[in-house]
Amino acid sequence: MATNNRKKLLLMGRSGSGKSSMRSIIFSNYSAFDTRRLGATIDVEHSHRRFLGNMTLNLWDCGGQDVFMENYFTKQKDHIFQMVQVLIHVFDVESQEVMKDIEIFTRALKQLKHYSPDAKIFVLLHKMDLVQLDKREELFQLMMRKLQETSAEYGFPNLVGFPTSIWDESLYKAWSQIVCSLIPNMATYQANLKELKSVMDACEIILFERSTFLVICSSNAANGERLDPKRFEKISNIMKNFKQSCTKLKSGFRTLVINENIYVSELSSNMVCFIVLNTSDDCQQMVLENIKKAKQFFQ
Amino acid sequence: MSNEEMATVSKLDNEESKAMILLLGLRRGGKSSICKVLFHNMQPLDTLYLESTSNPTMEHFSTLIDLAVMELPGQLNYFEPSYDSEKLFRSVGGLVYVIDSQDEYMNAITNLAMIIEYAYKVNPNINIEVLIHKVDGLSEDFKLDAQRDIMQRTGEELLELGLDGVQVSFYLTSIFDHSIYEAFSRIVQKLIPELSYLENMLDNLIQHSKIEKAFLFDINSKIYVSTDSSPVDIQLYEVCAEFVDVTIDLFDLYKDSHRSDKRASGGETTPYRPRELKNVAQLGNDVIIYLKQMIRGLALVAVIRPNGADAESCLTVADYNVDILKRGLEEIWANARIPAKDAV
Numbered sequence: 001m002a003t004n005n006r007k008k009l010l011l012m013g014r015s016g017s018g019k020s021s022m023r024s025i026i027f028s029n030y031s032a033f034d035t036r037r038l039g040a041t042i043d044v045e046h047s048h049r050r051f052l053g054n055m056t057l058n059l060w061d062c063g064g065q066d067v068f069m070e071n072y073f074t075k076q077k078d079h080i081f082q083m084v085q086v087l088i089h090v091f092d093v094e095s096q097e098v099m100k101d102i103e104i105f106t107r108a109l110k111q112l113k114h115y116s117p118d119a120k121i122f123v124l125l126h127k128m129d130l131v132q133l134d135k136r137e138e139l140f141q142l143m144m145r146k147l148q149e150t151s152a153e154y155g156f157p158n159l160v161g162f163p164t165s166i167w168d169e170s171l172y173k174a175w176s177q178i179v180c181s182l183i184p185n186m187a188t189y190q191a192n193l194k195e196l197k198s199v200m201d202a203c204e205i206i207l208f209e210r211s212t213f214l215v216i217c218s219s220n221a222a223n224g225e226r227l228d229p230k231r232f233e234k235i236s237n238i239m240k241n242f243k244q245s246c247t248k249l250k251s252g253f254r255t256l257v258i259n260e261n262i263y264v265s266e267l268s269s270n271m272v273c274f275i276v277l278n279t280s281d282d283c284q285q286m287v288l289e290n291i292k293k294a295k296q297f298f299q
Numbered sequence: 300m301s302n303e304e305m306a307t308v309s310k311l312d313n314e315e316s317k318a319m320i321l322l323l324g325l326r327r328g329g330k331s332s333i334c335k336v337l338f339h340n341m342q343p344l345d346t347l348y349l350e351s352t353s354n355p356t357m358e359h360f361s362t363l364i365d366l367a368v369m370e371l372p373g374q375l376n377y378f379e380p381s382y383d384s385e386k387l388f389r390s391v392g393g394l395v396y397v398i399d400s401q402d403e404y405m406n407a408i409t410n411l412a413m414i415i416e417y418a419y420k421v422n423p424n425i426n427i428e429v430l431i432h433k434v435d436g437l438s439e440d441f442k443l444d445a446q447r448d449i450m451q452r453t454g455e456e457l458l459e460l461g462l463d464g465v466q467v468s469f470y471l472t473s474i475f476d477h478s479i480y481e482a483f484s485r486i487v488q489k490l491i492p493e494l495s496y497l498e499n500m501l502d503n504l505i506q507h508s509k510i511e512k513a514f515l516f517d518i519n520s521k522i523y524v525s526t527d528s529s530p531v532d533i534q535l536y537e538v539c540a541e542f543v544d545v546t547i548d549l550f551d552l553y554k555d556s557h558r559s560d561k562r563a564s565g566g567e568t569t570p571y572r573p574r575e576l577k578n579v580a581q582l583g584n585d586v587i588i589y590l591k592q593m594i595r596g597l598a599l600v601a602v603i604r605p606n607g608a609d610a611e612s613c614l615t616v617a618d619y620n621v622d623i624l625k626r627g628l629e630e631i632w633a634n635a636r637i638p639a640k641d642a643v
Contacts, residue, residue, distance in 0.1 A: 203553070231552050238548045242580075245541040248534045249602070252583035258550055259577055276553050 013090030015064035018126045032166040081115040109154040129165040169233030176215040192297045206274040318490040322370045324397030336474045343474045392490045393426040412456035435473035484523045497525035508617045513601040539600040546578040
């Protein structure tokens with residue numbers, strides 16, 4: 001059981017593709033601007049992150065220079081590729097040597113097939129902000145088709161990919177989905193959240209992880225037609241910025257109430273809920289009391 | 300200067316209620332970047348790609364007072380005979396000169412002294428402000444050195460011109476942090492005639508409601524129109540400015556859904572009533588950040604420290620007092636309008 005809660009994530013990709021920047025933004029509260037100071041990663045940098053209390057993410061940030069890369073596939077291959085839950089492979093869209101990038105991806109897949117065939121594979125097409133707006137979709141489709149072919153060859157047929165950039169909210173979206181794929185009791189959370197929504201007569205409730213502000217789940221996953229489709233990532237981004245500005249007052253954030261209609265509150269030691277009510281006429285005390293009562297279901 | 304431009308200037312001259320700030324400086328000093336960042340919420344990095352400004356441009360900006368910021372291109376010679384600079388300088392309340400601190404600034408200082416001499420001659424009441432700009436690239440020691448050097452040299456230049464009595468204020472600014480907002484806040488505040496009343500009102504407010512610091516923000520530009528008389532801690536200002544951002548961003552995300560929700564439910568005929576923006580955040584150490592919309596695109600942002608008292612009672616007292624403050628502002632504003640109407 002203990003081993004099951006430890007998730008090993010491999011973060012791979014060629015040098016300069018932005019792996020460490022991602023890690024720093026999502027897990028270490030860097031701003032996109034701060035990542036310019038990061039140096040090259042030497043060999044593998046391990047970081048352990050507790051996520052949702054009972055789950056530990058073991059993030060292996062693998063330095064991407066060719067010297068290290070060669071090592072991973074030869075001498076250290078059993079060490080690196082054993083018991084991998086997730087491989088996150090990052091591609092730099094501006095890379096000059098696309099074929100070489102793909103070749104390294106296939107080498108990683110080959111090792112994974114041998115050592116941990118159940119691993120989930122995600123690819124991130126990173127630095128999308130450097131591509132013209134109208135060309136992004138086309139480029140992404142083209143690249144994904146190619147990568148899907150390659151990964152199917154090695155027995156990983158359902159490859160998931162995201163276009164990402166550290167300068168907008170796409171990074172949060174990608175990582176939310178990656179991390180959510182690791183949460184075992186997702187169905188319980190979802191059911192509890194539905195229940196809470198009907199009790200509170202809310203327009204929408206979203207559940208966030210507290211330290212990273214990644215979206216865990218939301219009450220109306222599909223039918224948010226009228227709402228901004230990118231709202232989860234935007235909220236992640238806004239709240240994370242706010243959390244950062246709270247540190248200037250030497251404190252963490254607890255609750256936030258906008259117009260008696262949007263409530264943001266801690267739900268447990270590792271979750272934050274974001275509640276939007278249909279009306280703004282409900283008594284504030286009542287809503288807060290409801291949130292307090294809901295806490296026991298999300299421990 | 301084209302005829303059109305002349306027309307706008309002379310129109311402004313008539314319109315007494317509108318205060319104007321002139322933004323001047325040598326070319327590539329960062330004048331347009333300042334305007335874009337302040338009034339258009341542009342990302343500072345995007346201003347790298349701004350084109351050189353070749354015509355005078357005007358930014359209208361209305362908060363408690365109506366304000367226009369006029370940016371003059373750097374390469375312009377103000378003393379060309381065709382150019383009616385006399386009228387222009389007479390009509391402005393503040394003159395902001397931008398000096399690039401990372402460049403050779405001797406030329407800029409000579410130019411500044413000439414402009415001050417001229418401006419002071421036509422309009423002795425003019426406020427002269429100097430932004431020592433782009434200090435983000437300088438180290439802490441170097442910043443102070445640069446400031447002292449520039450202040451001293453400007454003083455010498457002015458002395459030579461026989462103008463040693465002129466008040467010149469200096470600010471260290473950069474568009475990559477909040478220093479430019481702070482500097483502009485001070486500059487704008489000098490043009491608000493009701494400032495001392497505002498400050499007193501805010502002082503009264505914070506005394507009676509456990510508030511540590513209160514700002515009156517302009518929501519769009521995040522310039523503060525007034526604050527209480529305790530010294531401004533730039534960090535506290537940053538927190539409050541970012542709080543305005545958070546509030547507006549989150550509110551905007553769900554604003555439209557509400558409108559359509561009500562329409563969808565059909566039966567209700569009551570039109571959507573826009574509520575006053577209000578946001579209360581509580582932090583781990585019981586500090587409360589409080590935002591409430593006031594009149595004319597202003598918002599009060601306050602940091603409340605309950606110091607052991609019950610947070611709810613604190614908020615109730617704050618709500619009550621803030622309501623009174625708001626009524627006070629409305630009254631001041633109603634009175635401030637009268638002379639303007641008479642003039643028209």
